[in-house]
Amino acid sequence: MKSGFFFCVLLSLLAQLSQAQYHYQNLMNYLESRMAAMEERIALWHEQNNRYNSDIKKFRQQAADLLEKLGRDHEKLRQDLEGAGVRVDRVEREMDYIETKNIPKPCVKVADKTVEQKAVEKQQKKKDQMFELTVCDQIVSNIRAMKILKRLGSPKGIWTRDSRTAKIYVFNGTSEDTLYEFSTVKELSTSSGLSTGKQITLPSAWNGTGHTVYDGFLYYISERSELQVIKYNLENSSVVDRAVLPVQDNMSVYGLNPETLVDLFADEEVLWALYAVGDTINLAKMDSDTLDIEQMWDTACPRKNAEAAFIVCGTVYVVYNTRPPSRSRVQCVFDVNEMVMGGEAPLLYFPRRFGAHSSLKYNPVERQVYAWDDGYQIIYRLSLQKKLWALVPPPEE
Numbered sequence: 001m002k003s004g005f006f007f008c009v010l011l012s013l014l015a016q017l018s019q020a021q022y023h024y025q026n027l028m029n030y031l032e033s034r035m036a037a038m039e040e041r042i043a044l045w046h047e048q049n050n051r052y053n054s055d056i057k058k059f060r061q062q063a064a065d066l067l068e069k070l071g072r073d074h075e076k077l078r079q080d081l082e083g084a085g086v087r088v089d090r091v092e093r094e095m096d097y098i099e100t101k102n103i104p105k106p107c108v109k110v111a112d113k114t115v116e117q118k119a120v121e122k123q124q125k126k127k128d129q130m131f132e133l134t135v136c137d138q139i140v141s142n143i144r145a146m147k148i149l150k151r152l153g154s155p156k157g158i159w160t161r162d163s164r165t166a167k168i169y170v171f172n173g174t175s176e177d178t179l180y181e182f183s184t185v186k187e188l189s190t191s192s193g194l195s196t197g198k199q200i201t202l203p204s205a206w207n208g209t210g211h212t213v214y215d216g217f218l219y220y221i222s223e224r225s226e227l228q229v230i231k232y233n234l235e236n237s238s239v240v241d242r243a244v245l246p247v248q249d250n251m252s253v254y255g256l257n258p259e260t261l262v263d264l265f266a267d268e269e270v271l272w273a274l275y276a277v278g279d280t281i282n283l284a285k286m287d288s289d290t291l292d293i294e295q296m297w298d299t300a301c302p303r304k305n306a307e308a309a310f311i312v313c314g315t316v317y318v319v320y321n322t323r324p325p326s327r328s329r330v331q332c333v334f335d336v337n338e339m340v341m342g343g344e345a346p347l348l349y350f351p352r353r354f355g356a357h358s359s360l361k362y363n364p365v366e367r368q369v370y371a372w373d374d375g376y377q378i379i380y381r382l383s384l385q386k387k388l389w390a391l392v393p394p395p396e397e
């Protein structure tokens with residue numbers, strides 16, 4: 001009986017068990033299907049995520065491209081703006097110089113005084129800077145100031161200062177046999193005329209406005225029978241030497257100053273000569289002792305509309321103007337050392353005036369130009385800066 005009872009219990013247990021198993025199986029099936037569904041969704045998310053990621057990547061790429069393009073456009077815009085700036089500058093200058101044609105003459109007295117005070121202070125500073133000239137590596141960056149000193153008779157002429165002896169020499173006109181010596185600028189500016197200076201009469205007449213004085217020697221151009229440069233000792237009034245210059249057809253070096261066939265500039269050891277060959281201005285380097293020509297260059301600066309030139313540190317600055325006269329400007333530069341690049345040389349405008357320069361003589365000690373402008377004696381003070389190449393350290397040995 002007992003075994004029957006147990007069998008019954010076992011059966012019911014088994015039944016319960018199988019029922020439990022059934023439930024369990026159901027649960028498992030359910031869970032599995034949920035898992036599958038979730039896996040599906042996860043897979044979907046992954047896919048979406050990937051797509052999203054690649055979309056983001058694409059977007060980033062596009063954004064980067066866009067930014068780059070924007071950057072390029074900006075650069076171009078900047079360049080355009082710069083170009084426009086330069087053009088505005090140029091137009092401004094052109095207007096400046098058109099204006100000068102219509103404005104009345106500047107008041108000489110007022111300009112004289114204000115510039116004079118400044119000049120005195122600056123002169124004091126400059127005194128210490130004498131003879132740093134041997135290291136000559138500078139270009140003219142600006143015409144800083146102007147002083148109108150006097151008005152002596154003739155519209156054309158030259159005045160210059162011996163940078164060694166500091167004496168002033170005045171040549172009134174374009175062909176004479178006399179010149180005048182003054183011991184200081186002040187002596188000239190306060191003089192009532194040229195007669196208060198020391199009168200020097202030369203053995204032959206000078207022609208044009210190309211003369212120069214250095215260390216007590218006058219180098220002047222004479223056109224008696226042929227074109228000569230004459231070296232003259234001003235101390236004991238004697239001709240030291242003379243040489244014939246190879247100038248073609250009596251052609252003037254500057255188109256706007258037909259009387260000047262040759263323009264001379266003397267410094268420590270060199271005598272420079274500017275003269276005409278064809279349509280351009282040529283430069284000769286002469287030995288100031290022997291008057292030998294050592295080297296010649298074609299500066300490629302046109303003679304047409306040139307009125308004068310000056311030389312600073314082996315660089316020729318040719319000054320141009322128009323007829324009738326307007327605003328003078330340096331528009332062509334030639335460096336014998338080929339160190340001043342075209343772009344480096346600035347376009348220099350002279351202060352507003354209308355005259356026409358008949359000569360420009362640079363004094364390296366004072367860093368100023370003695371100019372004769374339509375009968376006025378003017379001093380232009382220059383700002384110099386190092387040539388760009390001088391900033392590059394020399395190659396090591």
Ligand SMILES: *[C@@H]1O[C@H](CO)[C@@H](O)[C@H](O)[C@H]1NC(C)=O
Binds near residue numbers: 154
């Ligand atoms: C300079 O020369 C001109 C003529 O060439 C003359 O009229 C004038 O008086 C001269 N000036 C002086 C200060 O001698």
Ligand SMILES: *[C@@H]1O[C@H](CO)[C@@H](O)[C@H](O)[C@H]1NC(C)=O
Binds near residue numbers: 175176205223224
């Ligand atoms: C040079 O000057 C002298 C003296 O004034 C004059 O007689 C001569 O005609 C001048 N020469 C030229 C080419 O102007």
Ligand SMILES: *[C@@H]1O[C@H](CO)[C@@H](O)[C@H](O)[C@H]1NC(C)=O
Binds near residue numbers: 233236237238
């Ligand atoms: C002038 O002086 C120099 C030296 O200073 C001399 O050689 C020359 O002979 C002198 N000339 C005259 C004419 O006195």
Ligand SMILES: *[C@@H]1O[C@H](CO)[C@@H](O)[C@H](O)[C@H]1NC(C)=O
Binds near residue numbers: 226
């Ligand atoms: C140059 O000028 C001089 C002096 O005026 C004259 O004697 C000579 O004949 C001229 N030469 C030429 C080529 O015109």
